[in-house]
Amino acid sequence: MTYSARAPGARSCGVWSLEGEGPRRYPASMIEMTERQRKARPYIRAWLWFAAFLVFIMVIVGGATRLTDSGLSITEWQPLLGAIPPLTEADWLAAFEKYKLIPEYSLVNQGMSLEEFKFIYWWEWAHRFLGRFIGLVMIVPFLFFWATHRIEPRLTPRLVTLILLGGLQGALGWYMVKSGLVERVDVSQYRLAAHLTLATVILGAIVWTALGVGGAPRHPPQDRRGWAAFGLAALILLQVAAGGFVAGLDAGMGYNTWPLMDGQWMPKGLLIMQPVWRNFFENAMTVQFDHRLIAYIVALCAALYVWRVQSRAAYAVFIAVLLQVGLGIWTLLAQVPLHLGLSHQGGAMVVFASAIWVMHEALSRQAAVRLQPVTI
Numbered sequence: 001m002t003y004s005a006r007a008p009g010a011r012s013c014g015v016w017s018l019e020g021e022g023p024r025r026y027p028a029s030m031i032e033m034t035e036r037q038r039k040a041r042p043y044i045r046a047w048l049w050f051a052a053f054l055v056f057i058m059v060i061v062g063g064a065t066r067l068t069d070s071g072l073s074i075t076e077w078q079p080l081l082g083a084i085p086p087l088t089e090a091d092w093l094a095a096f097e098k099y100k101l102i103p104e105y106s107l108v109n110q111g112m113s114l115e116e117f118k119f120i121y122w123w124e125w126a127h128r129f130l131g132r133f134i135g136l137v138m139i140v141p142f143l144f145f146w147a148t149h150r151i152e153p154r155l156t157p158r159l160v161t162l163i164l165l166g167g168l169q170g171a172l173g174w175y176m177v178k179s180g181l182v183e184r185v186d187v188s189q190y191r192l193a194a195h196l197t198l199a200t201v202i203l204g205a206i207v208w209t210a211l212g213v214g215g216a217p218r219h220p221p222q223d224r225r226g227w228a229a230f231g232l233a234a235l236i237l238l239q240v241a242a243g244g245f246v247a248g249l250d251a252g253m254g255y256n257t258w259p260l261m262d263g264q265w266m267p268k269g270l271l272i273m274q275p276v277w278r279n280f281f282e283n284a285m286t287v288q289f290d291h292r293l294i295a296y297i298v299a300l301c302a303a304l305y306v307w308r309v310q311s312r313a314a315y316a317v318f319i320a321v322l323l324q325v326g327l328g329i330w331t332l333l334a335q336v337p338l339h340l341g342l343s344h345q346g347g348a349m350v351v352f353a354s355a356i357w358v359m360h361e362a363l364s365r366q367a368a369v370r371l372q373p374v375t376i
């Protein structure tokens with residue numbers, strides 16, 4: 001089938017479309033593009049890969065902010081003005097005074113010097129500043145491409161969604177920080193896991209969109225391979241969320257043995273809290289146990305997938321998972337030193353991005369369509 005309706009703005013520069021035997025019909029307005037949009041594809045792709053790289057760095061800086069206990073140093077949220085750090089000694093003292101009002105200062109950092117405060121402040125500031133920068137990197141080129149009609153129709157809603165997800169992530173970040181400003185000396189593990197998981201989803205969505213620029217439209221899984229790829233990516237995302245709970249509870253600071261935990265395969269006390277569901281989110285032992293267990297299941301699934309599919313993407317995810325499991329064990333045995341904690345966190349992003357690649361590849365077989373010019 002050929003879709004030949006003229007796209008808005010096609011004018012005399014020609015219209016391109018997707019043709020083929022895909023199981024699903026796509027409305028012509030969704031898949032046609034002008035010559036100008038086709039030529040813009042490499043730039044849009046490069047822009048998205050750059051954004052994905054920045055999100056990856058953002059996750060590492062976020063991890064460093066957490067592991068250096070810097071996350072609560074800025075006690076207010078000013079989306080625009082907050083980009084300017086304290087500039088004078090008086091500004092620094094004012095920021096420090098605000099920090100002294102929260103429990104983390106009085107219970108953990110009592111007597112901290114201004115220099116020590118500056119160290120933790122800069123980490124949190126860098127994390128937020130990078131977030132703002134990513135916002136600009138997403139919005140400014142988008143507006144340019146959009147205003148000059150360089151974005152093909154089916155891409156526009158995706159890019160807008162990515163930008164909205166970025167905004168949501170900023171708000172979620174503040175919601176997380178807020179949980180550590182009263183009564184507690186650290187942030188809620190629920191909110192931390194949500195913040196990390198959304199960051200991972202955003203990274204995956206950017207990678208997915210970048211891989212899709214110029215390719216055939218994908219649609220939900222319809223065969224076994226499609227479902228297997230989808231299931232693997234979902235399982236890895238679950239493992240990332242579980243890792244967020246391990247991090248949020250500092251659960252990597254205990255049971256630092258492997259393969260046994262507390263001298264046993266299944267340690268006693270996994271379900272000690274009441275009601276039982278709380279153990280999965282609030283009991284450091286259970287949370288670490290689950291993270292180990294899911295890791296083994298992920299490794300097994302990735303091995304089965306590569307055995308059946310044997311594609312480059314399948315090998316990539318399998319190798320990434322194996323390295324990540326090794327790194328996780330090392331991080332645990334060493335009681336989470338900064339460099340290993342960060343490598344493990346970054347490794348998780350690589351694993352998930354590879355799973356997105358696997359999914360993109362698996363779903364492409366189902367939409368056997370290709371790009372070709374349309375005669376009008």
Ligand code: HEM
Pocket residue numbers: 063067196236239240241242243244246247250251252253258291292295298299321324325326327328329330331332336341342344345347348351
């Ligand atoms: C597919 C495999 C794995 C993935 C995708 C994964 C992912 C993650 C993620 C996303 C975090 C949160 C990082 C943070 O917020 O700082 C985390 C934390 C952690 N993981 Fe894993 N993990 C995997 C396997 C393992 C294994 C096998 C172990 C050990 C047996 C392990 C031990 C840890 C520890 C100790 C932490 C806490 C680190 C910290 O406090 O910063 N992980 N993991």
